Amino acid sequence: MPNRSGPPVYLGATYDKALAPVGLRSTQFSTLQKLHSEGEVTISHLADLIAMDRTTMASHLKPLAREGLVTVETSATDRRARVAAITPEGAARLKEALPPAAGGADSLREELRRRRGG
Template sequence: MTPAPADPSDACNSLALRKAARYLGATYDKALAPSGLRTTQFSILQKLNAHGETTITRLADMIAMDRTTMASNLKPLAREGLVTVETSATDRRARIVTLTPDGLARMKAALPLWKSVQDRFEESFGADEAAGLRASLTTVLDSGFDPWAE
């Protein structure tokens, strides 16, 4: 049996994950800064590029974010003309998000910056370890919790 840590927060899965996420997020944000994008914005543009136009709700699901936070994250991208957010023609309650040509150009311009920091992380952490980390974190998303359920 493993002894309990002196500081109970040292055994907190959420704290460990958040610390690592803040550390990596700041690292990626710094690398992407010349593009004018933050990591979350870059990820949104990448998802739209890969999947095409989609609803705010579906995009939020793809990024594991609640719909309200996604809508907030889309506002500056829309202001800059990188995405459009329009009412669905088939469902007036749904909002459709589309990557604009300017958004695609900005995402493509940021891609080498992202690739550079991605490569540096994998070099430092280990490519196999990084792949294992992503696999483990994907498994976390399938752990049975429903944090945004109403």
Template sequence: MAYPCNNLALHKAARYIGATYDKALAPVGLRGTQLSILQKLSEHGETTISALADMIAMDRTTMASNLRPLAREGLVTVEQSARDRRVRIVTITSDGRSRLKAALPHRQSVQYRFEAGFGAEEAARLRASLEAVLHTGFHPWGE
């Protein structure tokens, strides 16, 4: 007898939707996760890698790996903190802001298509439900 698995359901949906966003963002040279990182940096200004990882619900090591290609392309800077050498500060660059601006219409196109097929109200409820998962006290990396 098959049992329902939250992990499988979430990962299947994430891969399905993520691939659609990645394909839509390809013309501007970004992936969905990279767009999310640039958006958070644009909203919050400079921040630490750990704080940025928390904003996106990602572990610090994975965030650092995701920042490397963005830094290589000059879309973000990652610099050592003047106050604590162990801390790295991430900042979006002007090129990063330009790339983010160029990517937003592509992202919006996918948003509209998804909501047209799934329903705008259903999509809003889905986002709210997924956000609520982050406040359950369940911490995947053991905190």
């Protein structure tokens, strides 16, 4: 019978630990990935893409904007909406974070494989 005991495996914490050297948390990494692939999007749409409510997403973007990794501005087409976009600095940080993120995924796979007994 495989050994399934041990402390819980926390997905977010595993990625947070892997991404710490590049100064990102897992949710920030996911946000940068989405902005990189989607381009400029409203905060509401970005929140939907990441399964987060709009208010939380708006708060979540503030530190990324302070670091110059994203921009958040009023939409040119709808003054009620705010749009977010990744900056060149954000794209560079995302690129820097890809190897540690892959390492986090490898760590998770290895731990789950170990717990399955294979």
